[in-house]
Amino acid sequence: MTSEAPIRSQNPADYLKRYYGYDVFRPMQEDIIQSILGGRDTVVLMPTGGGKSVCFQIPALMLPGVTIVVSPLIALMKDQVGALHMNGISAAYINSTQHSREQRDIEEDALSGKLKLLYVSPEKLLTESFLHFLKRIKISLFAIDEAHCISSWGHDFRPEYTQLNILKEQFPDIPTIALTATADKLTRQDISQRLGMDDPAVFVASFNRTNLSLQVLPGQNRIQQIFKLLQQKPDTSGIIYCLSRKSTESLAAKLQEKGFNAAFYHAGMDPTDRSRTQEAFLRDDVRIMCATIAFGMGIDKSNVRWVIHYNMPKNIEGFYQEIGRAGRDGAAAQTVLFYSFADVATYKEMLAENSPANLGLQLAKLERMQQYADAHTCRRQILLSYFSEELSEPCGNCDVCRDPRVTFDGTILAQKALSAIVRTHERVPMNLLIDILRGSRSQQVLQGGFDQIKTYGAGRDLRFEDWRNYLHQLINIGVIEVAYDQHYALRRGILADQVLYGNRRIDLVRPDDAPKAVVEKTKTKTETNRDELFERLRALRKQLADEQNVPPYVIFTDTTLEDMARQRPITPDALRNVSGVGERKLQLFGKRFLDAIIDYVRGRVQAGEKPKGSTQLMTLDFYNNGMTIEEIAAERKLTPGSIAGHLVQLSKAGYAIDLESLISPAERREIEKAIAAVGLEEGRLKPVFDHLGGRYDYSKLTIVVGLMDK
Template sequence: MTPTDALNTAQPRLKEPADYLKRYYGYDRFRPMQEDIIQSVVSGRDTVVLMPTGGGKSVCFQIPALMLPGVTVVVSPLIALMKDQVEALHLNGISAAYYNSTQTSRAQRDIEDDCISGKLKLLYVSPEKLLSESFFTFLKRARVSLFAIDEAHCISSWGHDFRPEYTQLNVLKQHFPNVPTVALTATADKLTRQDIAQRLGMNDPAVFIASFNRTNLSLQVLPGQNRLGQIARLLQQKPDTSGIIYCLSRKSTESIAAKLQEKGFSAAFYHAGMDPADRARTQEAFLRDDVRIICATIAFGMGIDKSNVRWVIHYNMPKNIEGFYQEIGRAGRDGAAAQTVLFYSFSDVKTYKEMLAENNPANLGLQLAKLERMQQYADAHTCRRQILLSYFSEDLPEPCGNCDVCRDPRVTFDGTVLAQKALSAMVRTGERVPMNLLIDILRGSRSQAVMQGGYDQIKTYGAGRDLRFEDWRNYLHQLINIGVIEIAYDQHYALRRGILADQVLYGGRKIELVRPDDAPKSIVEKPKTKAETSRDDLFEQLRSLRKQLADEQNVPPYVIFTDTTLEDMARQRPITPDALRNVSGVGERKLQLFGRKFLDVILDYVRGRVQAGEKPKGSTQLITFDLYNRGMSLDEIATERQLTIGSIANHLVQLAKAGYDISLEEILASLLTPFERVEIERAIAAVGMPEGRLKAVFDHLGGRYDYARLTLVAGLLDE
């Protein structure tokens, strides 16, 4: 058996979603909700999926595409990303193509023919191309099994990245009423989620909202003074790692990149004003680890699948929480620890307000309200993760422990009574009044709005007159941040009961608040120790091989294997294909394409450790292999290693199956006559080997042959 044979063993037929996950992606288990989403889609039900960046949205439509007959059409907003997504699918052994205006007419006709003939399982297309008359004519001839709308928040005017062409996608249901649709997004508040289903014309969709709690991301807000100096100190703690610095202006991206280059960092800039070819080259260099740091406007990032981004820094405060959450979500997609930092100063808020006043958009009030929520996050004195999660209507009962507020706790007091006063006033006004009016009611103001509304007659009028207006405003912001109160943007910004309101009013839940003057300044994270930052030597060797293979394949390194897969390899140190299959993220196609080369690196590493006198994991078979290559017999190897001859025979059988140059026939010929071998083969056929055990065969033959001989015969029969 050759090494290639060992890597191309027949695979069982796929039945369940988990079978596809293992075969094509190399994972043993789904992430939360993925399997339920897949079952919903495969059953033919329209489905809305809200899953954070890095949560595994793509699998939720790619596996159904493999399971369903026909082709799945994936609507993706950025042409530049389709090529990378399709190449990644090809390396997983999945037939896919992208269809856009950069292709020739002949190339597009070939793709259409492949779809109609059933050769393609996934076809990526932009909304503009999808809506063209010629494409619709082609789709009518193809067997479409599913429409997947990626970045679905673009369809909603409530969303942070509204795109008018997405609003026309409701024609899919008009022309293909029996084809299910799955809409996927990483960031959408309650209004946007409702808008997605309505605008796509979905029929009673199943809605899946995965947890937004990306526990591997640390959250930190730093003061906006001396930002460049603070960034340089942070980057010195993270040598040779990839990260993104988001900036408000194009000019800032260029100047910051230049200053970082002067300090010796591998940095480049990216913004929408660049020449498209330069912009594409910069993005490609970052994806391929040729450039480590990108200074970019928010034009950079949507759909970027680069899994080994270890940090994201916001040089300026974003204008809304949805965008902020999506941008920090580009860090740590592989599940490993990643750092996020937001620099904040009120001048950023002032700049945004001036820009909005100048442009005067139709939804000015909404944008100002969302900006205020972002400012509240930056100003917050409570767990930042609780604030983010409450914005997306998710409750985190305990502080996260992985943000700057949790690491440097503020001084709190029992604010339950304050919360109850605010909630009571809201309820008694029918949850129809905005923040400033509610404060006037609580403070007993006799303003025109209070008197005209008759709010001076409610029981809680004046219940909070002991506090200043600004103090009440601060406390209400905190209550919004932790989910006690929420803002109804579509109802003139009225305050309503949040996810925790009833627990505070009726369930005895206590609320801790921070006095406005008790918030300490944020500090830069302490540098990690050498032990925390050092990388395993084998990991670095594997990473070097990955970069070499990625360059040969003309794909980003993470498309070959993610950092977490390489770390799992370095930890397990597999030396056979079967053992490599147990590494998380190694699917069958990648095992065939790259398995031998990664196994060779691991084998050389383990041999080197053995020669140095160590006994690393996975070395026992290799020690046997080296002694075999020196010409030792089974008995001599067993004596040398102080192991049974049966164990040595088992090592050699496993190594032979893995493709190592071992002749089991020659070994067996020196131990058995042809008659004896036939006798053992017949005994194995008669008795069988329950769960691979040879004891039944040993007993059947009356113990006349030792386990070494039985193991060798069984090993040859199993080839």
């Protein structure tokens, strides 16, 4: 649980490099960190894979005291604490899996100042004894992860989260950060209000995960289509989400019969079996997980290359969160949704049977999910508009963009709808709005006096079903919004004013123009970048992960391995330049990975190639065979100065190069005096060479500079 010697810096970027191995922050991360360091309550809405954890982990390192992280799942705590230890950060968790003695030891570590982060479930946090313990320690920050669980408007409501306002009541001076990957406008407002936050800073990161391809396929012959998709993606990890427990088991069995490395996961399993299955997936021992939505929240596995929905999810928040488990490392990933109206009917039956208090809201959100699946416009624009974000151009990375629908200019149609919405004061739901546009003499229209407004009957040339289809499209692209908390009234969306007053053109698709989707193979960036060295590094990562008893991605992510394979570093300093290699991991694993890269490069040299990173190694091999600088230079057809430079670099990297034996003490003293006299501006050796009248060649000058640096 011990960390590396702490760094004393007020610059968050120093902590990012030291502990995480990255040179630059992702968008918004640094602003969020500064907000917390300034003591302000903060709400963060950032998509899965966007780097939420760093936003509170770096302040935890910089601030005095311990950060208390409230997390809803034991699996999340275990994985995050394990990853923090691997980065050299002191952290622990307390939950029901531990004995009381173990929990007391962790509390003692927190009291003595040994911990920087302590993860705890909301149930444990709310106990009287734990709240008493919190008053005895110095707390720097409260971090509420998966904060959408606090809101009854959210898709994953948890009653115990609603009691977390006790933190503000009992610890009013300690800042709170609430983080979630998926929350619409209502949920965001609810989070800050229910936590009792004081004028929080709100950060909404872009939901545009450009590395995820989006595709919807017809629900017929799903099994055969899945076989085809998986055959295109050998040796990759992915999740298939199913609606029922039974279908996870039957699908896994069918995949196993076809030779796929698959398992199933659902809440009805024995807890031990469920935990073992999840662990096997995290460790790449199982590649394909057939699961219900019980699987996945908070799992940090970064190398999930695809997510398939066997059934349509019941709302866009859940769908977005589930597809967000693919491509967390930023590399290309594929998402596929199988859509059948039967899925919609099943959900409606389930909702009718359970009759939840917010039945209307659940049905409305189901309808928005159905509209996404039925859509004829860019799917990413639909997703982003749901979260009140505009994507100005179609994404080019969804099936609709790859196979465009035939569109027409629907601007006047959109203006008619918006005019009717404005003239009804944004208070009428969809069916009533359509009746008004079509000039209906229904009781609701007449009682509301809507037959007197200017746009009454302005759309009587269209059928009711056509108007409904077009309104759905306008909702999908952000021209119109649904006010769920106002009896589902339609109101102006983010593009409304541009359409009404700004000459914004709106393209719509006629209901009958949507082509049928087909399974298509797309060559991903990940597949094209991977080579033999990457596969060697991946095998080494798996071996080290098993030795350390952690998932492979905790050692290094796929993107870090790809950067390693591309750069081919052969020295520790060069390995530091690989994205994702922090100081602790360099100490723990650097030599093993460098040895693997060096072994690979040597093999390529022996095969007659000259791969990247080979030149210094070739010089080293000749040096180890007893050759002089001049002999190596002649053999390699390079200058003695270049060879001397290789040897200096190898010496700095820790290789056994005896630089002092390469120059006499007298020569060294004279060259050092010359360097002292003329200086080394930008490392240039020519002024020194000229000052000495050319008596010493550049190889000797380079050796002396190397010794002085050392």
